[in-house]
């Protein structure tokens with residue numbers, strides 16, 4: 688009788704231990720799988736609040752519009768935008784690939800994104816006044832990453848925003864001679880129309 692009581696307590700204690708171990712293992716497992724699964728950039732937004740185009744001769748966000756770059760007319764491979772709110776936000780979830788400075792592009796940030804089809808693309812933010820993220824940071828869509836400015840080859844405060852397939856860490860020439868569709872290959876880099884990507888949440 689006495690032994691039977693002890694056995695029951697022992698069994699209850701053992702069951703509680705097994706349950707606790709199972710819960711701990713489950714929690715550890717779910718945390719590990721959350722860390723391993725890549726962040727998918729299945730949703731995009733404009734990188735500024737109430738963004739407007741700063742290229743006055745273009746009726747829209749200016750992808751592919753011609754402009755005079757000094758000695759020749761050439762085609763813009765991004766969009767120029769500004770807002771009364773100077774904060775620059777991540778256009779989609781991803782990881783910060785590079786934070787740096789470049790003579791033409793000024794202070795810039797490059798964010799790496801994985802599209803739903805598994806393809807990696809990079810969003811490029813340049814002419815910033817300052818960067819508030821570091822290389823390796825994980826950013827969610829809409830996270831504040833910097834402030835709009837006019838660093839590099841810029842004539843006034845605006846954000847030059849581009850989406851590309853090659854991480855060149857600041858060495859982008861944002862102009863080519865013609866753009867006919869929603870993507871353009873130039874100097875071994877494919878540029879995607881940011882307006883298309885943002886409004887459809889997919890690559891052209």
Ligand SMILES: [Zn+2]
Nearest residue numbers: 765766767847
């Ligand atoms: Zn531009």
